[in-house]
Amino acid sequence: MQELRRDLHDRKYSATELAQFYLDRISAFNDRINCFITVDEEGCLERAAEFDSQFGSSTTQPLCGIPIAHKDLFCTAGLPTTCASNMLKSFIAPYDATVVKRTFDKGTVSLGKTNMDEFAMGSSNETSFFGPVRNPWNLNRVPGGSSGGAAAAVASGMTPLATGSDTGGSIRQPASLCGVTGLKPTYGRVSRFGMIAFASSLDQGGPMAHSAIDVYELLAAMEGHDPLDSTSADVSKTILPESNQSLVIGYPEAIFDGLDKNIAGCIEEARAEFEALGHTIKSVELPHVEAAIAAYYVLSSAEASTNLARYDGVRYGHRAAESEDLIDMYCKSRTEGFGLEVKRRILTGTYSLSVGYFDAYYLKAQKIRRLVRDGFLTAFENVDLILAPVTPSPAFEIASLNKQPIEMYRQDLYTIPVSLAGLPALSLPCGFVDGLPVGMQLIGPHFAEGAVLGGGIAFQNVTDWHDQHPALEATLGS
Amino acid sequence: MALSQLALDTEDKQKLSLDLDAIIHFIEMMNQVDTDGVEPLAHAVDLEQPLREDRAIDEIDRGVFQSIAPKTADGFYLVPKVLDQH
Numbered sequence: 001m002q003e004l005r006r007d008l009h010d011r012k013y014s015a016t017e018l019a020q021f022y023l024d025r026i027s028a029f030n031d032r033i034n035c036f037i038t039v040d041e042e043g044c045l046e047r048a049a050e051f052d053s054q055f056g057s058s059t060t061q062p063l064c065g066i067p068i069a070h071k072d073l074f075c076t077a078g079l080p081t082t083c084a085s086n087m088l089k090s091f092i093a094p095y096d097a098t099v100v101k102r103t104f105d106k107g108t109v110s111l112g113k114t115n116m117d118e119f120a121m122g123s124s125n126e127t128s129f130f131g132p133v134r135n136p137w138n139l140n141r142v143p144g145g146s147s148g149g150a151a152a153a154v155a156s157g158m159t160p161l162a163t164g165s166d167t168g169g170s171i172r173q174p175a176s177l178c179g180v181t182g183l184k185p186t187y188g189r190v191s192r193f194g195m196i197a198f199a200s201s202l203d204q205g206g207p208m209a210h211s212a213i214d215v216y217e218l219l220a221a222m223e224g225h226d227p228l229d230s231t232s233a234d235v236s237k238t239i240l241p242e243s244n245q246s247l248v249i250g251y252p253e254a255i256f257d258g259l260d261k262n263i264a265g266c267i268e269e270a271r272a273e274f275e276a277l278g279h280t281i282k283s284v285e286l287p288h289v290e291a292a293i294a295a296y297y298v299l300s301s302a303e304a305s306t307n308l309a310r311y312d313g314v315r316y317g318h319r320a321a322e323s324e325d326l327i328d329m330y331c332k333s334r335t336e337g338f339g340l341e342v343k344r345r346i347l348t349g350t351y352s353l354s355v356g357y358f359d360a361y362y363l364k365a366q367k368i369r370r371l372v373r374d375g376f377l378t379a380f381e382n383v384d385l386i387l388a389p390v391t392p393s394p395a396f397e398i399a400s401l402n403k404q405p406i407e408m409y410r411q412d413l414y415t416i417p418v419s420l421a422g423l424p425a426l427s428l429p430c431g432f433v434d435g436l437p438v439g440m441q442l443i444g445p446h447f448a449e450g451a452v453l454g455g456g457i458a459f460q461n462v463t464d465w466h467d468q469h470p471a472l473e474a475t476l477g478s
Numbered sequence: 479m480a481l482s483q484l485a486l487d488t489e490d491k492q493k494l495s496l497d498l499d500a501i502i503h504f505i506e507m508m509n510q511v512d513t514d515g516v517e518p519l520a521h522a523v524d525l526e527q528p529l530r531e532d533r534a535i536d537e538i539d540r541g542v543f544q545s546i547a548p549k550t551a552d553g554f555y556l557v558p559k560v561l562d563q564h
Contacts, residue, residue: 094542187523201521227530234528294505314555319548326560331485348501350481364508366518373522405497406504422522
């Protein structure tokens with residue numbers, strides 16, 4: 001992206017030519033990878049032409065003329081926002097999400113909306129109403145989820161920048177499985193206004209791109225207090241990458257049980273790289289990682305079941321054609337509109353919130369959430385960052401786990417505790433296993449995006465994992 | 479399914495009830511953690527609620543918002559008859 005900006009500035013090509021380059025790649029490869037739900041060719045070229053006609057006067061915006069793709073849960077006025085669901089397949093939002101508005105104001109040119117798991121519920125992008133996304137490194141593998149379309153679009157060179165959202169790992173896991181860089185910011189760093197809700201105490205929008213420096217620049221365009229989101233934080237702590245030469249990096253070896261041994265090897269090499277950079281590695285313990293997954297499914301499903309109660313077929317979204325009365329209309333519209341995974345979560349959520357089970361499930365999960373968060377806070381008394389795996393294995397085969405919800409949920413073992421604790425974490429490539437990219441995450445204390453990004457940038461200055469791209473022309477033809 | 483307002487067919491019901499059994503068994507893993515005396519945590523980040531000035535704004539355009547509704551008439555949302563049914 002740095003190069004694109006320089007080239008646009010030097011007029012090596014116009015914003016229109018740049019937009020057309022990405023549109024051409026989308027039309028060449030998207031039918032097989034399926035990472036876009038909506039491509040806004042007309043809007044994109046119009047906007048690029050605007051920049052070209054005002055060249056010189058409007059190029060002060062930091063992301064002027066740079067293409068971007070928005071995950072299809074960010075509302076875009078005038079363009080469909082489907083959340084990859086039959087429920088919202090015809091929904092056109094009357095307003096832009098704050099993230100969309102802010103990135104637009106910084107000069108980005110939107111290519112369209114990316115595919116995702118339905119309502120962001122999934123770890124493989126197989127629950128989308130619009131069909132699964134395929135991993136550009138191997139089309140039989142999943143790209144991860146729920147921001148699978150965003151990760152695959154960046155990895156396959158269909159966009160240099162993408163927005164995603166992370167509730168239990170939905171930016172970090174697909175970034176890892178597709179070999180791109182993605183950040184889950186601290187809860188509250190990025191406004192949730194206009195971002196369709198899944199689990200409101202966990203949902204957080206964030207940037208995805210090829211490198212940590214690009215991720216930083218996109219975060220700079222997205223972040224900041226928003227009066228329209230009452231949980232958006234009003235903090236002064238900057239996201240500016242820090243170049244600290246002697247960090248203490250925590251290494252939670254105890255959670256490596258069950259980790260693919262080749263991935264463990266990649267993490268081990270990354271650890272050595274950080275030591276070579278002058279940082280100190282220190283063992284840390286992260287308690288209750290296993291129980292955190294269970295607590296996460298209780299809390300996120302409970303929040304989802306209440307958030308998704310709004311889809312009643314009255315004000316927007318799908319309405320069943322025939323119904324006997326109001327209740328019948330609600331039931332039929334919801335049953336037709338939601339896919340199986342969404343129903344599974346709603347039922348799990350309503351069950352754990354129901355009278356008689358509330359204490360045993362919901363309150364118990366909130367207590368575990370405190371223990372998990374406090375575990376991190378204790379660890380951060382002694383370390384600046386924590387280095388951890390993102391996924392237990394490289395990208396798995398399509399349809400290999402989608403009939404086994406528990407196994408699918410376990411894919412988020414390493415990302416969920418961070419989400420429960422509301423911490424920022426950068427997922428960045430650190431190697432390959434069987435020709436598939438794998439990532440690691442750098443986790444920081446609340447609002448320490450600057451330290452996390454600084455660590456990622458330093459690592460990427462001495463490695464080139466993030467510069468590897470799948471050979472789509474060779475495997476798919478152009 | 480009254481709380482979830484879902485009407486599942488027999489096939490989905492069978493499938494989901496097996497899944498839910500497995501999920502409930504899985505989440506009971508939480509019982510292995512001793513949480514005596516632990517306060518529940520609703521939000522991970524301790525922040526003060528940022529307040530804004532209490533001022534009325536008139537940004538909602540009924541026409542725009544209702545243009546995406548399945549059924550409306552004269553500025554109202556239309557739903558199946560509720561009265562006379564019970």
